[in-house]
Amino acid sequence: MLLVDDINAITQFIIELEKLKNVERRIKPVGLERYExxxxxSWHIALLALTLSRYAPQAVDELKVVTxxxxxxxxxxxxxxxxxxxxxxxxxxxxxxxxxxxxxxxPESLGRKFLLLWEEFEQAQSPEAQFAKAIDxxxxxxxxxxxxxxxxxxHDISVKQILSKNAAIEQANPQLWQWLKEQVIEKAxxxxxxxx
Amino acid sequence: MLLVDDINAITQFIIELEKLKNVERRIKPVGLERYExxxxxSWHIALLALTLSRYAPQAVDELKVVTxxxxxxxxxxxxxxxxxxxxxxxxxxxxxxxxxxxxxxxPESLGRKFLLLWEEFEQAQSPEAQFAKAIDxxxxxxxxxxxxxxxxxxHDISVKQILSKNAAIEQANPQLWQWLKEQVIEKAxxxxxxxx
Numbered sequence: 001m002l003l004v005d006d007i008n009a010i011t012q013f014i015i016e017l018e019k020l021k022n023v024e025r026r027i028k029p030v031g032l033e034r035y036e037x038x039x040x041x042s043w044h045i046a047l048l049a050l051t052l053s054r055y056a057p058q059a060v061d062e063l064k065v066v067t068x069x070x071x072x073x074x075x076x077x078x079x080x081x082x083x084x085x086x087x088x089x090x091x092x093x094x095x096x097x098x099x100x101x102x103x104x105x106x107p108e109s110l111g112r113k114f115l116l117l118w119e120e121f122e123q124a125q126s127p128e129a130q131f132a133k134a135i136d137x138x139x140x141x142x143x144x145x146x147x148x149x150x151x152x153x154x155h156d157i158s159v160k161q162i163l164s165k166n167a168a169i170e171q172a173n174p175q176l177w178q179w180l181k182e183q184v185i186e187k188a189x190x191x192x193x194x195x196x
Numbered sequence: 197m198l199l200v201d202d203i204n205a206i207t208q209f210i211i212e213l214e215k216l217k218n219v220e221r222r223i224k225p226v227g228l229e230r231y232e233x234x235x236x237x238s239w240h241i242a243l244l245a246l247t248l249s250r251y252a253p254q255a256v257d258e259l260k261v262v263t264x265x266x267x268x269x270x271x272x273x274x275x276x277x278x279x280x281x282x283x284x285x286x287x288x289x290x291x292x293x294x295x296x297x298x299x300x301x302x303p304e305s306l307g308r309k310f311l312l313l314w315e316e317f318e319q320a321q322s323p324e325a326q327f328a329k330a331i332d333x334x335x336x337x338x339x340x341x342x343x344x345x346x347x348x349x350x351h352d353i354s355v356k357q358i359l360s361k362n363a364a365i366e367q368a369n370p371q372l373w374q375w376l377k378e379q380v381i382e383k384a385x386x387x388x389x390x391x392x
Contacts, residue, residue: 001251001371002248002251002369002371002372003371004371004375006251007371007372007375010247010248011338013247014240014243014244014247014335014338015226015338015339015342017240017243018225018226018227018228018240018339019227020236021225021228021232021236021240022225022227022228029214029217029218030211030214031214031215031218032214032217032218036217037236039235039236039239039240040216040217040233040235040236040239042239043235043236043238043239043242043266044210044213044214044217044235046239046242046262046266047210047213047266047267048210050263050266051206051209051210051302051306052198052206054306055197055198055202062259063258063259063262066242066259066262066263066266067246067262070239070242070243070246070262071243106247110247110250139210142207142210142211143211143214146211173198175197175198175199175200175203176198176203179200179203
């Protein structure tokens with residue numbers, strides 16, 4: 001039974017989420033001149049997870065992975081997007097505040113469930129959180145490999161930084177990480193990224 | 197074991213999906229001046245489904261619902277978005293062609309799984325498909341209720357059309373549909389939508 005209070009709470013949360021469509025990332029989708037927003041990015045990584053989950057070395061609960069990926073960036077409504085290569089990338093305290101605010105909009109048990117999933121993702125300990133984190137890292141690497149290394153060039157990122165920052169992809173799939181490293185090194189030469 | 201052929205296939209599919217970020221809908225997200233794209237819309241309805249699934253009158257497999265919602269609009273990469281109130285809204289033949297093309301990019305068993313889910317959504321017979329369809333309808337109604345009825349006014353949609361076109365929302369949740377009808381009638385008076 002859905003009560004009017006629950007309808008109002010859910011509607012308020014859902015309309016608040018509109019703001020994520022206005023949070024700009026540092027990367028441009030392949031073929032587009034504008035920057036990507038965090039809402040469409042979240043859609044994309046949820047589907048990327050669903051294409052790779054069957055190949056994961058450790059079995060993962062797909063619903064949990066997808067829910068984490070759909071939710072994990074909504075804190076950027078309050079904090080903005082953090083570029084993976086920035087020194088202040090780790091902004092857990094502020095992001096946790098945002099998570100508390102946003103999930104408190106929902107009916108209590110639903111908000112608590114989502115908050116726990118958000119925290120589990122951030123802690124990166126469970127197989128699902130590790131897989132989801134790897135997928136979130138993988139997406140911009142694939143995009144850079146197909147958009148002329150746009151965000152790497154724009155921010156003067158080195159091959160060493162790319163390989164170090166994204167090493168967790170190996171946890172989602174060792175063969176994929178092996179392939180990806182070769183692709184990165186090859187593309188980096190073509191576009192003239194620095195090595196260190 | 198993930199083979200290089202599979203990596204190439206999945207990457208090609210995922211990069212092709214970038215195009216959905218450039219498919220424009222008729223509605224503007226609440227608070228934004230630009231039109232919504234189908235990728236960010238797909239993210240939003242997947243989360244809307246996850247907030248309402250526990251209240252569904254008939255139990256639904258959440259992973260199936262969410263996967264359907266993340267996938268269902270990708271055919272618009274080939275066909276463009278169809279406005280729900282347009283006479284030519286039903287474009288199944290062209291959309292099915294697009295689905296066949298897109299899912300054929302993937303490793304075979306994965307592509308077949310996604311195609312079956314896409315077809316199940318379109319057929320609107322299973323509890324999951326009916327719930328997912330209702331959620332897809334619900335989102336623009338909620339957005340119109342919070343953005344001054346922007347897409348209804350822009351296309352001169354009547355209250356009668358809104359209530360008729362969205363009646364399937366009742367299948368996802370009867371209490372929600374009851375509440376929504378009252379909200380639509382009230383807002384329609386405020387902004388001066390025609391009744392018939």
